Structure formats: C-alpha cells, structure tokens
Amino acid sequence: MIQLIWMDELNTVESPIVALTEITKEKLALLLNGKKILPSDDGFPRDWRGVAQCLDCDNDVVQQLGRSASPTVALLERCRARPVADLWRALQDVGRWDVQDDARYMIEDDVRLYQERLSSSAATSSAVSLLPGLNDADLLCVGDAECLRAGRPLPxxxxxxxxxxxxxxxxxxxxxxxxxxxxxxxxxxxxxxxxxxxxxxxxxxxxxxxxxxxxxxxxxxxxxxxxxxxxxxxxxxxxxxxxxxxxxxxxxxxxxxxxxxxxxxxxxxxxxxxxxxxxxxxxxxxxxxxxxxxxxxxxxVTDALPAPAAAKPRSDSTPCCASTPPDDPPAAETSAGESSWSGRAFLRNLKSRLRSSESADPAEQQVGGEADGKAGQERRAHRPKLFTAKDKQKTKAKREKKKEAKALMAA
Missing domain, CATH: 3.40.50.10140 (Toll/interleukin-1 receptor homology (TIR) domain)
Known part of the structure; x- marks a missing residue:
C-alpha cells in the first residue's frame, strides 16, 4: 500500500522508463542480471526474464535480450516508452521486493527530476510564446525554451x-x-x-x-x-x-x-x-x-563581441606633420580607393616637375640633358649583355628542331 501511494505521489504513470539515469539502470542490472532458479508465486522467473514477460515481451525478444552483455539494460532500452509504473508492478509480480527497496530512492529522484524538467520546459515555452517573433513550433528539443529565453541560438x-x-x-x-x-x-x-x-x-x-x-x-x-x-x-x-x-x-x-x-x-x-x-x-x-x-x-561569439573603440585625438599642442600631406594614404582610403589616391599623387608629382622645368634656365636644361645622355650611354656600355651570339644560335637551332618534329608528325 505504501508503494502504491508513492507511485501516485510521483505520477509514475506519465513518467517513462527513459527518465531513469544510467546509474539507476546499472543498479537494476546488478540486481536482476543474475538468473534465479526458484520462480515467484505467479510462476515468473525472479530475474530480468520475469520482468520482460511482465512487460509483454515474447520468447523471441527474451532470447535476443539474453545474448546482450547486460540483458536488464537492453530490456530497459527496448521498453523506454513504457511508464515507470509498469516496471514497478513487474518487480512486484516477480516477487523482487529487495530490488524495490534497494532502488526505490534512485528511481524516485530520477522521476522527480524528469517531472521538474517537463514542468520547467512547459512554463518556459508558454512564456516564450508570448514574445514577439517567436513561434511555439520552433521548440523541438529539450532545452530550446531556455535558449530562446536567454537569447542564445538553438542547439x-x-x-x-x-x-x-x-x-x-x-x-x-x-x-x-x-x-x-x-x-x-x-x-x-x-x-x-x-x-x-x-x-x-x-x-x-x-x-x-x-x-x-x-x-x-x-x-x-x-x-x-x-x-x-x-x-x-x-x-x-x-x-x-x-x-x-x-x-x-x-x-x-x-x-x-x-x-x-x-x-x-x-x-x-x-x-x-x-x-x-x-x-x-x-x-x-x-x-x-x-x-x-x-x-x-x-x-x-566573435560577432557578439563589442567593436573596438576609436582612437582618441592627440592632446599635444603641436600636431605632428600638420603642414605636409602624408605620403601614404590612410588605411580606410587604401582599402576603398587605392587607385584614386595613387592617381592624385602622380598628378601632384607631375605638376611639381613641370613647375621646376619652367623655372629653370634653358641653357642649364641643355647642359643637363647632355650630361644625362652621356651618363646613360656609359651605363648601357657597362651593362652585361643578357643574350650572346651563342645563345641566339642555340635558340635558332631549337626552333628548327621543333619545325622538323612538327613536319614529321604531320607526315
């Protein structure tokens, strides 16, 4: 009678076997995996086989479960959708009151935790549905309501x-x-x-x-x-x-x-x-x-981080390089319009050269041009030749060989 009251208090009819944790399953497996010789008062084996029969498993399923490493864990995984109340009644039918006494508090904690999660998810889902831009159909997995409520993306x-x-x-x-x-x-x-x-x-x-x-x-x-x-x-x-x-x-x-x-x-x-x-x-x-x-x-995560603060202006009384324009373009203009900046620099340099040439004396320009011409001739005379006569002959011979090969291929 005490056990039935405990079951009604925890509402185990609506709590499936999947609510049991791995520790609880291992505890039940430790108590039920060993085969018992003497049957119960109703004729059921007093081990996992009797529990499987009480959970409506036929002989073929029982034989298949017996080939697994842990028959009890395999049975609980197969009957995961059945309520915990059916498992509790099956332990009563096979006469395993010792298993109920040893695993009672563990099953009780698992069922209570499962019901708390269900109630919290239901409460959060009803609260989230009132928020604008959110739909109740988006809540598919356990924990979705908490993510939406906290503003995090869905897992x-x-x-x-x-x-x-x-x-x-x-x-x-x-x-x-x-x-x-x-x-x-x-x-x-x-x-x-x-x-x-x-x-x-x-x-x-x-x-x-x-x-x-x-x-x-x-x-x-x-x-x-x-x-x-x-x-x-x-x-x-x-x-x-x-x-x-x-x-x-x-x-x-x-x-x-x-x-x-x-x-x-x-x-x-x-x-x-x-x-x-x-x-x-x-x-x-x-x-x-x-x-x-x-x-x-x-x-x-990186998108959620705040943008870096802009650089503060200099507090010095004399600004650096205030009279001369910068030689290199700023970072923003380099990324956006590098070609336009280089064009402006070219025009500025061309204008300065034209002004200097107009202000100079024509005689000095002629002397300077003659000096530049002599210096250029001297540099070209000392410059090493890239192609000699032998190199030209080699390239000519290679071209002739290629022509002969093409002619043979065409024939």
Whole structure:
C-alpha cells in the first residue's frame, strides 16, 4: 500500500522508463542480471526474464535480450516508452521486493527530476510564446525554451541518429562511443519534446535545420518500416539539395539494400574485424560536422563581441606633420580607393616637375640633358649583355628542331 501511494505521489504513470539515469539502470542490472532458479508465486522467473514477460515481451525478444552483455539494460532500452509504473508492478509480480527497496530512492529522484524538467520546459515555452517573433513550433528539443529565453541560438547537432526500435542496443552503443569522443548526436527519445503534433514532422525539421548528418542504422527491421524508408530517402534528397553528404548509412545486420542505398559508400559492421576500424571511420565522418559546428559557434561569439573603440585625438599642442600631406594614404582610403589616391599623387608629382622645368634656365636644361645622355650611354656600355651570339644560335637551332618534329608528325 505504501508503494502504491508513492507511485501516485510521483505520477509514475506519465513518467517513462527513459527518465531513469544510467546509474539507476546499472543498479537494476546488478540486481536482476543474475538468473534465479526458484520462480515467484505467479510462476515468473525472479530475474530480468520475469520482468520482460511482465512487460509483454515474447520468447523471441527474451532470447535476443539474453545474448546482450547486460540483458536488464537492453530490456530497459527496448521498453523506454513504457511508464515507470509498469516496471514497478513487474518487480512486484516477480516477487523482487529487495530490488524495490534497494532502488526505490534512485528511481524516485530520477522521476522527480524528469517531472521538474517537463514542468520547467512547459512554463518556459508558454512564456516564450508570448514574445514577439517567436513561434511555439520552433521548440523541438529539450532545452530550446531556455535558449530562446536567454537569447542564445538553438542547439545544433553533428548527426541525427535514425534507427529502428529493435536496434536500440546498437544505437545506445553508438551514442556511448561517439559522445565519449565529443560527437553530439540527436536522438528522438532523448531530445524530441513531447506534444509535437506529428513526430515525423518534428524529425524532418530537426534533420533540415539542426543536424549536419543523418546516421541511419540499417537492418532488416529498419528496411521493413515504411517510415524509416521515407526518412532515409528524405535525408538523401536533402543532401542533394545542399550539395553535400547528408546520409551516412551504417549496416548493422546483413540485409538486402534498396536501390537508393545500394551504391552509397557506407559503414559495414557485418564484416567483422578488418583492415579499417568502422568506429574510427564513423568518427572521422562525423568530426567534419563537429568542426563546422565549433567554427560557427566561434563566429557567433566573435560577432557578439563589442567593436573596438576609436582612437582618441592627440592632446599635444603641436600636431605632428600638420603642414605636409602624408605620403601614404590612410588605411580606410587604401582599402576603398587605392587607385584614386595613387592617381592624385602622380598628378601632384607631375605638376611639381613641370613647375621646376619652367623655372629653370634653358641653357642649364641643355647642359643637363647632355650630361644625362652621356651618363646613360656609359651605363648601357657597362651593362652585361643578357643574350650572346651563342645563345641566339642555340635558340635558332631549337626552333628548327621543333619545325622538323612538327613536319614529321604531320607526315
């Protein structure tokens, strides 16, 4: 009775299993992964297998979960959309009161934190919608309302992770490996806000405006879904529209690829260990988008910085170089009209030379011209010759050889 009251207080019916943190999942896995021999009063196994049966998992799914490294964590990832109340009742049905006692406070903190985030996002979204120029349809991910309220740009992602519900274990492995290396992935279960009118419309908007890549986990279950096919084709068409690589196919299980994916370069995890590590190739492909994201963030920060202050005028009583104009143009005029400034300087020098020539004596000009002519002849006499007679003969011989070669080619 106490447990039912606790569940009603925390409203676990509306809190999904995805609200549980990784620490809580590891705690449940530590308590439920070990197989129990004696069944419960209702005939369920008193371990993760009984919890899976209570959560409506058939025998095939139970066998598939048993092949994973941590069956409990895989079960929680598969049933992430189920409410926490179903998990709590499943622990009661299998008779694991010890698990409830050990993990009660951890689940309680996770559910309370999830509800606080939902309430804060709802409050901020209602407040943001009252601001001019903002639309409630722009709120797609968790944290968008806070960014809009603080005046920051909406968060972007290196890639959107597109996968089927049956491949959640491998998707969780991708998230763990890539985010450990700094890649920012968008997952609809973690980031997409509840209340979007059409979930697929929200995913399309995320692909189009927030994500640099779309990482598609290909498997037979993925290709059987018409929605996944549509989203993959949309990502490929979006890449053609942007004239870049948008869709990154990742073959998780052996399957027959459709025509629009057959000739794409892809990551293949079905070949086993080879000469190239598929995880490194995935990181190298997604890191390009990460560099683009960091550069855009740095540009936005530099744009937000204030402009440097203008230089203050000199306070000296005697200004520097006030009587003579500057020889070099100012920086502003050099960038804007360098050619016009050089033309003005040329005209000014030409006028000064004409004035000096008019004021000089004609006899002196004749003597000066004769002196300049003799000096020029002496300089030309001492100047080394660039081409000698031998060089001319060599060039002539080369030209004749070229003519002969052309004649032979024409024959």
């Amino acid at each position: 972007t992602f290196d890639a959107f992770l597109l996968y089927d519900d049956g491949d959640t274990e491998f998707a969780a492995q991708i998230i763990e490996r890539m985010e450990a290396r700094g890649i920012k992935l968008c997952d609809k279960e973690r980031h997409l806000l509840p209340g979007v009118t059409f979930e697929h419309q929200g995913i399309i908007r995320l692909m189009e405006t927030r994500c640099h890549r779309v990482l598609a986990v290909l498997s037979p279950q993925f290709l059987q879904s018409a929605v996944n096919k549509f989203l993959a084709m949309f990502a490929q068409a979006l890449g053609l529209d942007k004239r870049g690589r948008m869709l990154l196919p990742c073959v998780y299980q052996k399957c027959t690829l459709p025509s629009y994916l057959m000739y794409c370069s892809r990551l293949d995890f079905t070949r086993g260990v080879g000469l190239v590590n598929a995880w490194d190739k995935m990181y190298e492909t997604l890191s390009v988008a990460m560099v683009t994201r960091t550069r855009s963030a740095s540009h936005s």
